[in-house]
Amino acid sequence: MTARAVVVAHPADLDAAAVRAVAAGATVELDDGLAGRLGATRAEVLAALDGGVPAYGVSTGMGALSDVALAETDRGDHSARLMLARAVGGPPYLDGTETRALLAVRLRTFLAGDAGVSAELCAWLAGLLASDALPAVPRTGSGAAGEIIPLSHAFGHLAGVGRWLTHAPPEAPGPLGPKEGLSLLQGTPVAAALALLRADDVRRLETLWLTTAAAEVGLVGASRDPYRPALARGDDVLAGVLADLAAALPGVTDDAPVRRLQAPVSFRVVGHVHAHLRRAVAALDGAVDRVLDGVGDSPAWLPGGSEGEEDDQDYQGGVFVGTAGFHGLELAAGADTLRVALAHAATVGAARLHRMLDPRTSGLPAQLSADPGPHGGLVAVHKRAVAAVHAVSGWSATPLGAAETSGGQEDVQTFALEALERLRLTVAAAHEVVACELLAVHQARLLAPHLLAEAPAPLAGLLDRLAALLPASTLDRPWGEDLQTLLEAALTAPAVGPDE
Template sequence: MSETTVLVPGQVSLAAWHAIYTGNNVALDPQCHAAVTASAHTIEAILARHEPVYGINTGFGKLASVRIGDADLATLQRNLVLSHAAGVGDPLPVPVVRLVMALKLASLAQGASGVRWQTVEHLQAALARGLVPVMPGQGSAGASGDLAPLAHMTAALMGVGAFIVDGARVPADVALASAGLAPLVLGPKEGLALLNGTQVSTALALAGLFQAERALQAALVTGALSTDAARGSDGPFDARIQNLRRHRGQIDVAATLRTLMEGSAIRASHRTGDERLQDPYCLRCQPQVMGACLDVLRQAAMTLAAEANGVSDNPLVFADSGDVISGGNFHAQPVAFAADMIAMALCEIGSLAERRVAMLVDSALSGLPAFLTPKPGLNSGFMIPQVTAAALVSENKQRAFPASVDSIPTSANQEDHVSMATHGARRLAPMADNVVSIVAIELLAAAQGCDFHAPLPSGVRLERVRAALRAVVPRLDDDRHFAPDIEQARSLVTSGALTDAAGGDVLPRVVAD
């Protein structure tokens, strides 16, 4: 049974968001009730005074100057949701949508959006009962909020559209009734509050961050194993070198590589008398490259932690003064920059891993049999897996072009600069998946390379990694169907079994506990 993560709005850790992403239930801290209610009362007071306030009794976007009468306020909010539910493309994955709902809950519960407590409860109840709105992934430009996808979420709560329930797509009205929930009827400002915000781009970027952390950790393990397979030196990982450079990520990565290779008999066997003075960059510069990736991911994590705990609605309600102020917190530029940083890091993690595979299969560089097969010529060995890795690296290079430098005017030029955060973050999952495949191929190649050094073992941690792989993938003596081997290695990476075998305690973290 899943554990429950309690959201204290404005104070939720990245580890807590990760727990929700991986399946934890969600509950709001009940102390936020007072702030939400005070905010809703502020909206009621404005309506009683018949003041024109954007999003409450006016049109939206370019139509903000159009005044809406009291009799049409409920229709205004419903029309907003249905007209904005114009997304296209494949639905967002269920874990991402659950994270979107939790992020929206935490934002609304800070009492700056003017929604009623019963509306917050409705969203919380849908999440608790396993109702996951079908949200098309395309249609947001990352400013004015993630309007189209969030409109699909809100429409489902209203009984329009569909939910995913236990893996099946169910009409929204049917799913709500089965869960004992009435369709949500929106009050003034509530449609806008539910649609405005960066929750979709933030959820996608967080998912990418979580996947990137695992990919980086796994690539450090396979990088250490490749170093042993190539009879490379651990001298470049010496702490004194890193301390002179002063980058925290580089220092942390080098310490990890030293620990992973500690006690390697393969390394000890060529410590003296080796004519090679320096290793290729793919081995020697791991602290510098992977350390820079680690630093970039940590910076992105700081940005996303702030965004996830912030309020990105518009206009914002300040109950203490009774003010409702229009601003631009919906603009997702911080998320766009974070997503671009994660994309660049993913690209480089995969690129360096592929270079190590290419080095291992090249007998002139590695000193190992050509293409890591005992009988080259009769067998092709790792020839094409390296090509696959290279192809995936090039895919990621194409995807890594910054999304944040693009903009296109929308809403009749009222919204004349947008962040493109949403699709910038949406590309991270396929990029991370490519890196997993690259690292899986490196794991297979590095283990095969180390097999040629038998009976000399690697260090204790790397031997545990080799044992975990060999439990599901035997040594490649003669050519066989290669794809199943890659899938088995991928599973070790995605499940965390690879990093667990190496000892997760020695691996650098991006998302702190």
């Protein structure tokens, strides 16, 4: 764990970049001024509730039971009881990084004051992060309109139940106050946290993949025509991809000329495939930012005189407002869009790998074998890449969920968490494809070292890392061991956000 602390004086200080840092191990320190503002808002909320202002899920039941008014004797422990019957999940659980990101996003959504929770509850969340006490949160099985199932596991310990991914905190806080249990279950903090991390995964992988493609272009002597900067007219994202590709492309030498006027499609479309990946990542980043800045609590507390509200008499004292902040459509759609882009990139990568094994395209020994016939080369490595692509290629890209739950109160879902689980599995499959491509690049370089002799810095660095990780022999061996080495080597760049 790193000792770095993210100091938060304003909600915006705990932005996406800060959440990434917290997920990686940083702690959170809440400024006294921010804690004071949270305390003042909490006092307003309690005063409204004490004054008899009705509030969904606080003075009433939830879901289909929202018409049931709670007796005063039932309201005291209602916040804790909300967690119990909704904790229906189980393993597999989110990992430690994912859980830390979830806690950070949950904290961020409380800091604007819409939830009306206490400064003490916010401090408790920061304390969980500081002690790395992480609850066990189910990864799958969330068929609700929002995220009440995983969130009831994330915060069930405040009701005296739940499992821990690491260890329990040193001592439990006081009982949850009115509305706090409800607020802990609101919004889309799980999906936002996972979306942020998956976007980072793809951003890192895309950088490695583009350099790998540059190596493949050099090895097969593909024409550079499709990568000319002039072809990005009007498309800044494509222009950026082509510039990065140009920076990694090896030079064309006299003894390694361009082999054909047109390379196979899988080589010619590198720029467009990666540009689409970058656009899809940026779209998911934007969806996460809107969750961090938006109103996710329901009912949300809007104090008197809030920006954009009419200046009427009824509103001056503040009001509880029902919201749709639980509807994670943009996160679900963004995750599926990125997944489709990633699955397509994996398909293209597997196709490039196949062409690398074909001497008609590459000019290299068949199947990248040291001795074609007696040695099989990498033919089965391509089969593994094909299996990885097939495993993730059949899912629907549309987040549809017209399934009624909660007695008809919840009559549509976005299934954002399921979309993000599909994206996670697709990221893993894409890593397998890239590992297969990297192994082929290493083998081809050993068979024909002159082809990448003039590699610029980005590619030269990658080739050096491959040489350090993999055997220098081209003879047949259990290639799966090499692939596992590559998958575990973290060849991707450190995690960075779009503006870092």
